[in-house]
Amino acid sequence: MPRIEIAPNVFWIGVNDYNTELFEGLWPVSEKGVSYNSYLLKDQKNVLIDLVKSSYFDEFLYQIKQVIEPRDLHYIVVNHMEPDHSGTLSLLREVAPQATILCTPQAQPMIQAFYHLEKGIQTVQDGDELSLGTKKLQFFFIPFVHWPETMVTFEQSFGILFSCDAFGGYGALKGTIFDDQCQNLDFYIDEALRYYANIVAKFSAMVKKAIAKLSDIKPNVVAPSHGLIWRGNPQQIVELYQKWADFQTTGGEAGVTLLYGTMYGATEKATETFMQGLLKSEVPFEVFDVRKIHPSYILKTLWQNRGVAVAVPTYETGLFPPLAHLLDLAKRKGIAGKKVVYLGSFAWSGGAKRELEKWCADLNWEMIDSLEFKGNPTIQEFQKVEELGNRFGKMIKQVSI
Numbered sequence: 427m428p429r430i431e432i433a434p435n436v437f438w439i440g441v442n443d444y445n446t447e448l449f450e451g452l453w454p455v456s457e458k459g460v461s462y463n464s465y466l467l468k469d470q471k472n473v474l475i476d477l478v479k480s481s482y483f484d485e486f487l488y489q490i491k492q493v494i495e496p497r498d499l500h501y502i503v504v505n506h507m508e509p510d511h512s513g514t515l516s517l518l519r520e521v522a523p524q525a526t527i528l529c530t531p532q533a534q535p536m537i538q539a540f541y542h543l544e545k546g547i548q549t550v551q552d553g554d555e556l557s558l559g560t561k562k563l564q565f566f567f568i569p570f571v572h573w574p575e576t577m578v579t580f581e582q583s584f585g586i587l588f589s590c591d592a593f594g595g596y597g598a599l600k601g602t603i604f605d606d607q608c609q610n611l612d613f614y615i616d617e618a619l620r621y622y623a624n625i626v627a628k629f630s631a632m633v634k635k636a637i638a639k640l641s642d643i644k645p646n647v648v649a650p651s652h653g654l655i656w657r658g659n660p661q662q663i664v665e666l667y668q669k670w671a672d673f674q675t676t677g678g679e680a681g682v683t684l685l686y687g688t689m690y691g692a693t694e695k696a697t698e699t700f701m702q703g704l705l706k707s708e709v710p711f712e713v714f715d716v717r718k719i720h721p722s723y724i725l726k727t728l729w730q731n732r733g734v735a736v737a738v739p740t741y742e743t744g745l746f747p748p749l750a751h752l753l754d755l756a757k758r759k760g761i762a763g764k765k766v767v768y769l770g771s772f773a774w775s776g777g778a779k780r781e782l783e784k785w786c787a788d789l790n791w792e793m794i795d796s797l798e799f800k801g802n803p804t805i806q807e808f809q810k811v812e813e814l815g816n817r818f819g820k821m822i823k824q825v826s827i
């Protein structure tokens with residue numbers, strides 16, 4: 427997409443990426459795309475805020491040249507060192523050797539380590555201001571949103587917060603970069619939640635600190651480094667991030683994530699009956715086949731819903747492996763405070779339930795109830811499974827947060 431002017435002489439010069447299969451080598455983005463938002467401010471001193479991934483250098487240079495020649499660049503602000511935002515730094519330095527790199531003291535050694543750049547780097551302190559002529563920038567450190575060296579840059583005259591990964595989301599930008607112009611806001615909110623669960627969730631306590639720290643700013647525009655630029659309703663994405671960060675301690679909203687897997691169909695039959703029970707309780711629920719659905723999408727719903735129903739068979743005295751893998755990811759992402767039920771089939775020793783109980787203790791999840799059955803469920807067991815679904819659904823609807 428060609429450059430877009432956000433405010434007089436403040437330009438979005440980002441790129442859309444539909445080619446990367448897995449963001450961070452982990453999370454699928456090729457279908458829905460992801461944007462790397464870079465910003466160029468023209469003034470007596472010209473400033474570039476955040477860059478793009480190295481493979482997009484040609485497109486990025488073209489974007490810059492639509493506004494200024496690289497030799498006229500005075501500053502390059504590196505809010506965050508992750509290579510999707512700094513990967514073009516070495517190449518950019520070759521065409522703009524005069525530009526001073528501005529970053530936090532924590533980012534400086536990273537820039538040296540990643541790009542072997544020693545000269546022309548100036549560190550800023552938390553709260554420092556920088557006059558560009560008519561515009562003024564202010565820097566605020568927000569450590570661990572999402573690396574320890576991260577900061578945001580606030581442009582004071584128009585009130586634009588360049589928030590880097592904070593308030594970002596997946597989803598390439600289609601025809602517009604703005605929330606108030608896009609036709610499918612729900613898509614971007616959904617992809618922002620998936621991004622949150624995949625990338626930011628672990629650092630929810632730091633997200634809350636950052637939001638509190640930035641609360642006096644009241645930006646007119648929130649311009650993150652991925653996804654939509656929030657101009658129509660800048661508070662919306664801040665409030666969403668606050669709500670999502672709270673889920674780490676509250677366990678989430680009234681809803682059930684049903685995680686199911688099967689080898690020969692016994693647990694699948696019970697899962698279908700369990701869903702009948704859930705439906706009767708009128709709790710919202712979402713079902714994921716853990717054998718087939720990528721964890722990126724499951725983590726999103728797992729983060730959001732306070733109820734988790736696990737329906738998998740015993741496999742080699744433990745949990746069905748794709749489910750164990752998912753719980754490992756949940757642990758790494760700090761997904762806590764869930765209410766859990768288990769149902770599943772076994773043939774001789776069982777063991778899935780036992781392993782799930784250990785995971786629950788480890789994850790700070792509460793195991794509410796369970797139902798194991800040998801082989802295929804009997805009519806009586808089917809009835810109990812439905813009752814379990816109904817009971818659990820009602821309970822999840824009622825749990826106050």
Ligand SMILES: Cc1cc2nc3c(=O)[nH]c(=O)nc-3n(C[C@H](O)[C@H](O)[C@H](O)COP(=O)(O)O)c2cc1C
Pocket residue numbers: 687688689690691692693694738739740741742743744771772773774775776777800801802
């Ligand atoms: C590779 C493999 C390992 C298994 N390990 C165990 C086990 O350790 N203990 C047990 O009780 N059943 C074990 N089972 C039996 C299954 O749990 C049982 O067949 C169950 O009914 C499968 O449920 P499903 O039809 O939903 O796949 C194993 C089955 C397979 C195929």
